Amino acid sequence: MAQSFISYKRLVGVGDTLFVYLSPTNIYPIRVTTGSTFQTKYGALRHDQIIGKPYGCALQCAKGFVHLLHSTPELWTLSLPHRTQILYTTDISFICTQLDLRPGSVVCEAGTGSGSLSHAIARTIAPNGRLVTYDFHEERAATARQEFADHGLSDIITAEHRDVCCDGFAYTEYFDALFLDLPHPWLTISSANRALKPNGGRICCFSPCVEQVQKTCAALNDHHFLDIDTYECVLRPYDLKTQSMPSYQFSSTKSYSEENSEANEAMDEKSDESLAKKLRTEEDSSEKNDNSSDVKSNEYVLTYSPNQSTGHTGFLTVAVKYQ
Amino acid sequence: MAQSFISYKRLVGVGDTLFVYLSPTNIYPIRVTTGSTFQTKYGALRHDQIIGKPYGCALQCAKGFVHLLHSTPELWTLSLPHRTQILYTTDISFICTQLDLRPGSVVCEAGTGSGSLSHAIARTIAPNGRLVTYDFHEERAATARQEFADHGLSDIITAEHRDVCCDGFAYTEYFDALFLDLPHPWLTISSANRALKPNGGRICCFSPCVEQVQKTCAALNDHHFLDIDTYECVLRPYDLKTQSMPSYQFSSTKSYSEENSEANEAMDEKSDESLAKKLRTEEDSSEKNDNSSDVKSNEYVLTYSPNQSTGHTGFLTVAVKYQ
């Protein structure tokens, strides 16, 4: 089984999971199988053409080129099939640090969900760590188990169908770190406490709502967890564009035409872009500009924020057990 | 009485409240009184010297110069005597907009606190609006009343000692807008509801804690307020510095001295600034730099964030009454 997610290779081989990259928002995972074809908006990609190609290459398709990228948990998170709401890389990164994950860590996750976090945990604790991941939804647990197998992670991840709220964690003083993404994490703190190693075992609970956090913190307090901290980590993405921003060209004579700009009382919110364009053309051809010393076109790299971005995912409550 | 906060003058006069500006973090309000002296770290400033000077001028003191600035509620907020925790301009601005304040608005504020918000409200509703502001702390209400008088705001602001939690707002369908900064705002919603104008009266509650917000929203819901929204508005300040950031000067011969940089195992976290400085000097004098095409010193205007800034002040819950 190709261990696509925890090892690097130079050339694409059969059974690899890899990512076809078109753009930051068009990244598709494929599992390389002889005879298969993958359709992209740049045209069809036959798997047989991919096999033996170097990772990181640019491949010409009918209508454009695509890159073949090695699997990483981060690319997987961006393109995996959503069976539940998933955790994204911003939170995942912070969770891995807060749980002190490293090669060899023994970790528990409840619930498995779509396996987004599981992949990142497996990468971080490989090759000798172990992740036990539970989901109360039987079908989901089975699908995840198959996915982990396909990705060559079965040695590291054990995916089980189990309702930890009712049935606990089935281990005693076993885990270095325990992660809870459940509707009622506070109900499992008692058995989580038992399942964690007594000397520095770390717990992290992800909850979208304040009330969940309040109850979870109270439960952690009741069970003598220490250093209980609640965080929120939100990504702020920027777009970049190199753009010339002209200084306004003042004119001391009336070179503008009032005809072009009759006010009209229409309520339609017509963009004034076309006018601005016209204006710029007029100015360019105008010979009457008084160029004062500082009027020039300034070239800026402008940073844009998207109109909408993720404002909240959840609160992360972390704590440590020493007893 | 000089209406320093709601009118502009050209020249400084007796009785004016004005601001002596040394730097963004050194701004001092003074009330101009013949014979008085104000001590600054740049030397003494005799009020008699100030009288008749134009607002906005730079005045030479013994050890530096200061600016005389006209009063604004925003400068007052930065320099007023704190008798309580105060609201700052970021929240104040948003509150004024959310309460739809404008000239002529009739507004209620509970509690008065240190009068930071009161000044901004008065400015916004002047000249024909009215602000009734309550504080349950008798001494505080009296001090605020005197301050408003000193600032020429008595026609606009009525400051009263009253516990609105117990005694309500003493008005019926009177206010266009009502602002609550109280530990238990939810206890006053019923009487606030009565005090507000029935057709579009707006309410805004400021609370630092989530539990207060939860109770307040529930009370607003119970009293059929509409469009109940909770916001948080946090300021992010930037500092600016024009700085040259050199490209690294690669060298193809060994021009560096290993002697200068002996590793030592000491635990003291000595900054490497001095070393970096030394390095730069060495590099400047080095004649063996291979300047590749893009190595040059880039001049940037760098934006800095301060190490610490305000992370939270409170939640603002706004709602409207239609009944």
Next chain:
Amino acid sequence: MAEDVIREGYYVIIRRTHERESSRLIKAEMDKPVFLGKQKIHLNNIFGQRFGTTFEWNRNRDLDVVNVQQLANTSLDLPQLSAPSGDNKDKDNRFIIDDGKSQKLSKDDIEVLKSELSSSEVIENLVKNCSTFEQKTSFAQQKYLKKKQKKYSNLVTILRPNVRLLAEMYFSRGPQKIDYLRIDSLSQMLSLCNVMSGRRYIVLDTNLGILTAAVVERLGSSGTVIQVYTDPGPVSTYRQSVDALNLPKETIANMLFGLQINEIYRLSQSNSLPEMSDQSCGQQSGDKSEKTVESEKLIRRAIRHKEALKALEILAQKDMDGLLLLSKTYDPLNIVLLLLDFLADSRPFAIFSPYMEPLSHCYSELKKKAVFLRLTETWLRKYQVLSDRSRPDMSMSPSSGYLLTGIKVNNNIIQC
């Protein structure tokens, strides 16, 4: 303040009551129905009602007044669902298989119901015929109801336009409409420029004129706004936001004056009031009965010309009280330096840009002419507060834009 009752010809904001983002600005006219989404609505019944009234459209697409008590009962946070669930384990979604077949009513069935029943009755029927509703967690049930209520409600609310509502509406329909000026930044500008009744402000703002309207609103009925534009002539929409406030025409005429920026440049060059070429004034008193397009044009031009003359006269005193600038197309530096010259000393200014870079470019130049320079942005977060489900909104606008603010001073040092 503007009158409280909805009259013919007023601008109004109409929205589906439970869907803030559906807000639209319209001019309300008798016998002139409007479309709200695909829904045609007759406005005839709204006139004479107060702003803020909620209506329900009936089968004839006329609007009937809904009283607040009734409204409260259709509120989203249904009481039996919002009760705290306590620590007992709720149902969860482990047994739900989402096959898109949970609703037993067909599309056609629902259309029939919609034409016969009230919206709450429609929803009741949907719930009864949803096979998975009982299995859902109380939270999921609430979410389901909320979604259906949005979809099937026929409530609309008519609001009086004000700058807060306009800014919210424009921003939610595309922040580029108002040059990314979010309500929190707009609020900071008004405070930091000490905008108040009776004073005189320079406002550079084209597009939909939201910044101009904000200053006008804060002036009440007294004061001056010189609305400066960089386009060669006024753009069709540059007073849309001001018009929406339904202020009396005379009030506007006394307070608001448009001016092309080159006129100010010429004023600064000559240092005295310029003679404006008076192409149109002669025709100002033209025959009003002859309502040709041409004569209307001439009248508008004459009005603009008068406005410009008045604006220049005011500016020439170099005693303005504040400068508010919003510029997306041009590097603001030389514009700011030009306009700052007309401000009195010790007066504040605020420059907004959706980008930080042009503002940091301004910073060092402005240091020579101003104190208390600050570059800031604000971060506005909205919260969902529901019993047991309180959290920040999952989606947000990540940027308020950037503000460079300061106070103009005279740096010629006076000995004392």
Next chain:
Amino acid sequence: MAEDVIREGYYVIIRRTHERESSRLIKAEMDKPVFLGKQKIHLNNIFGQRFGTTFEWNRNRDLDVVNVQQLANTSLDLPQLSAPSGDNKDKDNRFIIDDGKSQKLSKDDIEVLKSELSSSEVIENLVKNCSTFEQKTSFAQQKYLKKKQKKYSNLVTILRPNVRLLAEMYFSRGPQKIDYLRIDSLSQMLSLCNVMSGRRYIVLDTNLGILTAAVVERLGSSGTVIQVYTDPGPVSTYRQSVDALNLPKETIANMLFGLQINEIYRLSQSNSLPEMSDQSCGQQSGDKSEKTVESEKLIRRAIRHKEALKALEILAQKDMDGLLLLSKTYDPLNIVLLLLDFLADSRPFAIFSPYMEPLSHCYSELKKKAVFLRLTETWLRKYQVLSDRSRPDMSMSPSSGYLLTGIKVNNNIIQC
């Protein structure tokens, strides 16, 4: 993983139990007391105990083990105070006049108590003698107790250093110490560079070496870090964070190799392994019993030389798995372009800077060599969660710094 028991010579993090910000990194030695604030403490009793143990210092300033049950009872959220206050009106502060005279005990009285009683007894006495305590709201009481507990507690906890704790400690003592690399940005770098055991990474990071230590920690006992430095030689502190991890010397020697960046430049110029001038190798096996400063220097130099040779050998394969770069002094562009050349295709990189401008400068150049380029920052907020007093922290670090991340690719298009 490193051993669980505190041994002589280990680096440990010592802190006052209730005061996270008091954390200090020290090398724990027998008979070598340390100062925690003004408090001298003997460490002799900590050896043989497990990391994570909390101690109380006694009158002799020796440390006695405190068990967790005991600890829980001194916890800050005192049960009688944390009970929800419900909707009944609490006391408020209207009658409290703050004249600074509420504590009846003098400073000397308190000093006497401190030397005779346990910290909780001291606090009990303070409360009894505080005239305004009863008048305070329950929240204010809690705040008072918390403050006193911080001041008079004599509890210390000894923690095993790891990158999370080190990064937190350094950042809280001045973010410039670790070039403003906040823990959330550090976390993103590790993920986005796919750092895992057994792989090979280039890390540019001087200062306290926190980024190097973070990668080393994530390698476990297998893999390679080339720690590149721009200073002419390694700085005294550049491995402080790695040393603090208490890893076996051989593990470090097999994984971590320092290299001056000019060596890499020369490698890139020659395209073959350069001959390094071997000034010091001859003296490598010098007489170890003659422990002069000079010979120690020579040995260190020899080790560094060997490290550098090994590093160059590894780099020369141009098959590195990730690049993590933290540069505050220099414009990162030409450095990134140099180092990127040693990465295999389809490998990720991450560049951190406290400023956005140098990264936006890099962006367009890197577009030619990489895909999935993203410029981001993260916003980390900590919350106070107490019954009835939950809110975000009032003070925060406003910037995580900026990250430019991407994946190196080969843009020579292959036909297929």
